[in-house]
Amino acid sequence: MGDVVNEDRLAEAIEHAISGSAICFLGAGFSTLAGDSGGTRKVPSSSELTDELWKLANVPPEPGSSLTDIAEFFEANSRGAELAAYLGKRLTFCKPAPVQETILNLPWRAIFTTNFDDIVERALPEDKIQVVSPIRRPNFILTDKIPLYYLHGRALDLSERSGVASLVLSESNYLDVRSKDSDLYAAFVNEIHAASQIFFIGYSVRDTEIASRIVTLGDSLRRKSVVIAKPGQGAVANARLQKFGDIAGIGVEGLAAALEAQAHEPVIRDSGLVFLKAVERPEPVTEVTKGDVDSLILTGEFNRDCFSAQRRKIDPSDVYCVDHTSKIGEILSPKTRGVNRFLITSDIGNGKSTFLGQLTVCAIEDGFSAYIIDSTLIEIYRDVDTILSRKEKCIFIVDDLIRYRNISKYIGERLHDSAILVCTTRDSFGSLKFGRATELLSGAVREVALDRLSADELNSWDQFLERWGYWEQRIEMSPTERVKFLSEDCGAENRSIVVSVFQSSSISKKIANIVDFFLRNNEEHLTPFVAILVASLCQKHVRWDQIVAWLNIDEDGFRSALAKDDIFDFLSPNRNWHLFTSAQLADHIFRRFDLNKDVIVDVYSRIVRETAYSSNDSRSGGDSRENLKELMKFRFLTRLFGEGSDAAKTIEAVYSRLSKVKKIRLNDQFWLQYAMSCMERKDIPDAETYLNTALGLAEKKGMDYDDDQIIDQRIRLLLMKNAQPSYKIKEAEISIALEDLTSSLANPLQTKIYPIRSATYILELLDSKIDEIGRNTMSEIGIVLDTMKSILDDNKQLPKSQRGETSKLREQVRRARLVVQNS
Incomplete structure (x- = not known):
């Protein structure tokens, strides 16, 4: 089969392509097998097209000049229309070669091309593909079609209003794809991460080096990538191409032959599964260390x-x-x-x-x-x-x-x-x-x-902590006393026990050493460290390979630095090496250590921005849409930056920065979380504005959309607003809050802790405005408080409440009821 690095690896990749879960990238080397519209000449390579354009320009070619140079010459001399006509002639209505048709007729999940020609469109039926280019942007990618992404532009578009400017003819314009066409770039990245295999067909070393500056291919992407290279290519070129994946030096013709052969001899399709794989049976280790x-x-x-x-x-x-x-x-x-x-x-x-x-x-x-x-x-x-x-x-x-x-x-x-x-x-x-x-x-x-842990689970925790020396000084206690500590001091809950381990054992020293590694000696790796912490707080749903691409992280350098230090001896040697903090540990580090706030703001903002762009992808953006909801939450930001006035100012600045992204502004949850940030700072006017915006966007989504959280925050806002000493009380606003509160308390699907938390704001209102509240409004308040008391009486601890919170709310309701009864 020629110069194939690993034949089994190629066979596996081809199986994924046959099953429809792979994507392909087509470079200049793919196009040169096709004929042009005249039928007597081949589609030109970039260098051939450059030579042809110098002849068309009728000026001596400049040594070392590129396609960019000659294109700029035509534009500078008002000959852009002439250039467009020539490109249209050479790059449209092409005639695909049979081997190209063989490759293109696979059920690719998506096809990306950095070529301008229309070979793919000529090889496939029109109803089978959906064209996406810098000026042809469908609002929705249909699931029954193969999206064809023209990353550099499409020669067929030259006949429309765009002109030559719609083509990416230079390296600098190539790089502009990322900064100037965020949605196209997001779709590009989403497809890469969604695919089970990636084929690079017809790419030169220079093509891949430029492309690597658009998207960083980390370890996980390289593992699922295959580069179809020219047969007999030199060792140096192959070594450089290996940055993109495993190399199969068989060329386009060799790939077509392999596809035809394998279509009749399936290799891995016995399971019939593509994206879901059964979890492998575990192999017991010889010793737990x-x-x-x-x-x-x-x-x-x-x-x-x-x-x-x-x-x-x-x-x-x-x-x-x-x-x-x-x-x-x-x-x-x-x-x-x-x-x-x-x-x-x-x-x-x-x-x-x-x-x-x-x-x-x-x-x-x-x-x-x-x-x-x-x-x-x-x-x-x-x-x-x-x-x-x-x-x-x-x-x-x-x-x-x-x-x-x-x-x-x-x-x-x-x-x-x-x-x-x-x-x-x-x-x-x-x-x-x-x-x-x-x-x-x-x-x-x-x-x-x-x-809540059972008695057996608490005993198991005691045995676990004793076995590995995590009890430290408390080992002197009897097993019964230790279990009592876990039950009462730690609330019989897993997370409190883990936090206790973080704070009082050898683990705490290890955590301090990990943070110190980045703060004192390796500040150049602080950005990926913070990114890992942010992703961990998001339940690790934000993928590491996406973060590598978004933040341009030197993954190899980062991994190498960690591997050299004994602090990270606990890291997994496999592909999940970067998952070295749990959500709990990330929360602990943000709360306990003084990380650079500017770095946190920058990393977080970039992750959210890119997630927003990715969520705009109708076909592959579902995971990003869910991630965006989590990342934008006000409580998520308080875990990043803490609480207090300084943290509130930082969080407000973050929301202000995020509001510059239109995709984020169109999300009702963003305005809700922004409003909560304002409420934390007692900025009632802005909070009210943002909550109303959130409600407007929610109403736009229709009757089936759940706006409970927005209504819950409006209740608190209206109560806070009327409790302000400088504000003249408006009983109509209080009535709106009480009416919403009554509905929430009566809703069987509502988690009761949320509306009952409004007791804090009712008590503040009563304390500050007791003499201004009318009898009818006071009666309404009393009814709401009685309902809260009834719910609290039925629940020793409200679901989703924090430790001690139910008791605190019970006391606030008791005090507020006394005020109403004595008014």
């Missing part, structure tokens, strides 16, 4: 092989993590098979990832094929159909029901008796914003709650 345990505590990344060793009990000291198998039994036990839809309820940091990791291992041991849903891509649905059609024992694990609500609903509607669907949510069982769980998942649902 302190490094394995430190890695779990610090990164939150669960190692199935280590847990498998714990399950086998080969060595009783192989305690890898706190055992949750009693709760897992509720899901996998034959006694519960009458219900096969489960909702795992857990607040952030309360052991959800570890629980799901254990569940996956136990399910595989029990004969299930396990599948993890972690994408909103439309192709996932096809894989789900394939899996369910087999009628075999299988389990689908969906971490975040709300984020993946559509695919969860799709699975729930099709679930057979041997299949299990497990979804997680941060909400309590009765408070889902998108309707009842039974309706969303199309069947009876059983809850498995993780927020």
